[in-house]
Amino acid sequence: MASKNKRMRMNWQVPASKMSHQTFNPIRNIVDTMKLTPHPDKEMIALSIGDPTVFNNLPIPEHINQCIVNKVQGQKHNGYNPSIGYEDSREAVAKYSCTPGRPLTAKDVILTGGCSMALDLCICVLANPGQTILVPRPGFSIYKTLAESHGILVKTYNLQPEKNWEIDLDHLESLIDDTTATILINNPSNPCGSVFSRNHLLSILELAKRHKIPIIADEIYEHFVFSGNQYHSLGSLSDDVPILSCSGLTKRFLVPGWRLGWVVIHDRHDAFHEVRSGLLRLSQRLLGPNSIVQAALPEILSGTPQHFFEETLHYVEENAKNFFQRISRIPGLRPVEPQGAMYMMIGIDIDHFPGIKDDVDFTERLVKEQSVFCLPAKCFQFPNFFRIVLTIPKVKVSTACDRIEEFCQQHYKATLTNGTGSHSS
Ligand SMILES: Cc1ncc(COP(=O)(O)O)c(C=O)c1O
Numbered sequence: 135m136a137s138k139n140k141r142m143r144m145n146w147q148v149p150a151s152k153m154s155h156q157t158f159n160p161i162r163n164i165v166d167t168m169k170l171t172p173h174p175d176k177e178m179i180a181l182s183i184g185d186p187t188v189f190n191n192l193p194i195p196e197h198i199n200q201c202i203v204n205k206v207q208g209q210k211h212n213g214y215n216p217s218i219g220y221e222d223s224r225e226a227v228a229k230y231s232c233t234p235g236r237p238l239t240a241k242d243v244i245l246t247g248g249c250s251m252a253l254d255l256c257i258c259v260l261a262n263p264g265q266t267i268l269v270p271r272p273g274f275s276i277y278k279t280l281a282e283s284h285g286i287l288v289k290t291y292n293l294q295p296e297k298n299w300e301i302d303l304d305h306l307e308s309l310i311d312d313t314t315a316t317i318l319i320n321n322p323s324n325p326c327g328s329v330f331s332r333n334h335l336l337s338i339l340e341l342a343k344r345h346k347i348p349i350i351a352d353e354i355y356e357h358f359v360f361s362g363n364q365y366h367s368l369g370s371l372s373d374d375v376p377i378l379s380c381s382g383l384t385k386r387f388l389v390p391g392w393r394l395g396w397v398v399i400h401d402r403h404d405a406f407h408e409v410r411s412g413l414l415r416l417s418q419r420l421l422g423p424n425s426i427v428q429a430a431l432p433e434i435l436s437g438t439p440q441h442f443f444e445e446t447l448h449y450v451e452e453n454a455k456n457f458f459q460r461i462s463r464i465p466g467l468r469p470v471e472p473q474g475a476m477y478m479m480i481g482i483d484i485d486h487f488p489g490i491k492d493d494v495d496f497t498e499r500l501v502k503e504q505s506v507f508c509l510p511a512k513c514f515q516f517p518n519f520f521r522i523v524l525t526i527p528k529v530k531v532s533t534a535c536d537r538i539e540e541f542c543q544q545h546y547k548a549t550l551t552n553g554t555g556s557h558s559s
Contacts, residue, residue: 157283161275161513169498176505179534181522186388191527195442201430211429217417219245226432231398233370242399245422249354249395252380254280256350259412261286261315268317272514274324295470299328310345322355325514325521327472329363342375351379359474360451369400376405394427453524460535466546476524484518487545493518504537
């Protein structure tokens, strides 16, 4: 017989936990409900997938492959590794991430399963359920997914397309209150393809310093910047504000499936004394990345030839230029020229496309009529824009542009129905 305190289940309806109900990826919710039926006579061109390996057009150098093969064959790394990662691998990340005058050592690094896990550790170590984190809009959706699954609240601060997606600092500051646990900065940006200037980063640091708020820097696209732009890590510029920087091999080394990321602790004034041990405890939940990739990390970071990075960047930058030149000539579209990362955002003058409701409708119809799939920026909480990925094979760029142009020619109306060329409602 069941004791008094035990509840007997009467059937096999097993409830899912509160955490699982709170976990929600807005991109999936939008994309999975979109009607994506391509034109039957046109081969699909996906400009939507942020995985640079899908088209097989950007191979990794033999050196990187060989580092993994050597570790597999050496048979020395089949066991458990320390939860924060092997010491020499962490030391290698410290060396890779430090900048003049700002030394880092292995104790400032935690290896993680991709940048996503790094972000999860950082959000969890800085915020309690009920506290708030401030994230960019438009921004990568995982911040919200991770935070809300733990009961942490999210507020979005505005990025400004007309200012190369710089942060509206007044808006950011207006969101800060007693519940603010951290500000998350993503530079270079997905989905914007923007790269913040040194001055802008210094202004962000100044604001964080005034309010004594630590920063999580999502720097997974570090060094991925086009000519004429310079990348500065927040850690390299910060004298006072403590920063947890998240990055990894995913984008620059073109191996997203290897799930090798890291947190770099840029402490200032010993502000992160407690956070360091918090991160250590949190790392013990899931034990970090695969031991073989970890073990190969020092050689990958030190031995990957510079020309590989340059060639990849050149490839993506050329695609960016070609897309931008073509799309900026299409009436009804307003591309924002990217400065780095792998994406470009394109504004839609939606009022000039009668019968098309919004960016989701626009992108669905682009698939139906032209078999070109772009991600509606509603996925990044920024309606009436869409995002394209710049890593696609070169030969597909002009076909994609031809089709986007034809689509717009068919739907764009220069004069609105009220004849004013301005909003009719
Ligand atoms: C801005 C940003 N942060 C984090 C991630 C996650 O990286 P990872 O695949 O290493 O978890 C991505 C992946 O696309 C990203 O675009």
